[in-house]
Amino acid sequence: MNMKYVYTFLVLSFCSVFMPVSARAGEPLSVTALFSDHMVLQQKSSVNIWGKCGPGERLTVLADWGKRVSTIADAKGSWRLKLKTPVAGGPYTITIKNPDTELLIKDILIGEVWLASGQSNMDIPLKGWPPGDTILNSKKEIEMADYPHIRFFKVPFKIASTPLNTVEAIWTSMSPETAGNFSATAYFYARRLHKTLHVPIGIVQSSIGGTPAEAWTSRPMLEKFGDFNKTVNSLDRVKLDSNTPTALFNGMINPLVPYTFKGIIWYQGESNVGRAEQYKRLFPALIKDWRNSWDEELPFYYVQLAPYLYKADDQKEQSQKLRDAQRYGLNLPKSGMVTTLDIGYLKTAHPPYKQEVGDRLARFALNNDYHLKQVPSGPLYKSAKHIGNRLIVKFTSVGSGLVLSRNNPDNFEIAGKDKVFMKADIKILERKVILSNHNITDPVYARYAWSDGSTATLFNREGLPAATFTSEK
Structure with a gap:
């Protein structure tokens, strides 16, 4: 056999085995639809960008706010990189390219x-x-x-x-x-x-x-x-x-x-x-x-x-x-x-x-997250303490104080060890609510807004309602 043809055959065989899949199959460069025209990216961050291309291919991402980053796809053709974003603004464009393809994403806001x-x-x-x-x-x-x-x-x-x-x-x-x-x-x-x-x-x-x-x-x-x-x-x-x-x-x-x-x-x-x-x-x-x-x-x-x-x-x-x-x-x-x-x-x-x-x-x-100080939550149950024939209920997130609704004042209930709940008389003392019922001499449990249709009784002065709770474990 002519040795020239044997050499050619071996070279072609080697290339067919070891040539990157992208070159053989032509897998296109792509990104998920999240990265498309009109998208919004998180400001002042290193945002994740990812997609697919041929295994081992090198690609580059260029942002017209002055950032450029490159990476190489893994053996399955997956790639992922981080791109630094500026302060809020736009519109911008991003170009993603490999030797064969160029993707352009337009009208990007930060x-x-x-x-x-x-x-x-x-x-x-x-x-x-x-x-x-x-x-x-x-x-x-x-x-x-x-x-x-x-x-x-x-x-x-x-x-x-x-x-x-x-x-x-x-x-x-x-x-x-x-x-x-x-x-x-x-x-x-x-x-x-x-x-x-x-x-x-x-x-x-x-x-x-x-x-x-x-x-x-x-x-x-x-x-x-x-x-x-x-x-x-x-x-x-x-x-x-x-x-x-x-x-x-x-x-x-x-x-x-x-x-x-x-x-x-x-x-x-x-x-x-x-x-x-x-x-x-x-x-x-x-x-x-x-x-x-x-x-x-x-x-x-x-x-x-x-x-x-x-x-x-x-x-x-x-x-x-x-x-x-x-x-x-x-x-x-x-x-x-x-x-x-x-x-x-x-x-x-x-x-x-x-x-x-x-x-x-x-x-x-x-x-x-944006450090604009305000009270974000209504009152949240913290604890209930038994003192005599009363329960002293403490709350967090009381803001500048606690207030009761004039239209719906009776959504608190208390019970003794028997867990037979009755409507409670309510008094507010500073950042606490004092609950009692003359039929319950030794109260143990408190609960609030405890039905499907319950509405708000307790608010903080910022106008945010307290959350449903029970002190039962």
């Missing part, structure tokens, strides 16, 4: 970026779901929604048995033509931040109505938790829906990891009513789970359920227990809970007063 998630009270749009579920002054609010520097990225509904890595959506500026389609709670939150901070605001909305907390939690966390192992160990054999444990985390949260957020706002709990003892453990587990996913202790601000007369047999007179269980999220750092006892609407689980909800959520961010 500002504050938050993830908004939960079930229907986060999902209900500014236009509402009429006729049954509406937003206060919806028409006027939409007409006035001319905020090109408030932008939403709405994650489409997606369930999956394993974690997904991609998402398909677009960034949208708020205008009278677009705002009605996005979360009312998140919109009012963003508007308050925008008007106060005078910077662009980005909201990534990932929410679906009628969904329990376990659906938004990762499989590894649920396996540690233990209560849902029968389902999570057979995900490949069950029919998935929006209630399936971990299905929404896989389809609607994991694809967002590790996009750089300032923090998270959350409005959920209705679908867990009737399972309050479990929620005391599950909700803090979810918060820890998301922080683990982002490898960062992100601020997590959430909304306590509003009063509503639940109709299902397993939920009647159970929502107050879930409200109390929601307090357990406050045991974690960088958390905050909005109380809505004064802005419920008993005819629907979706109260129309989302302006107030958004503003109250924003109080936490403005106080805790």
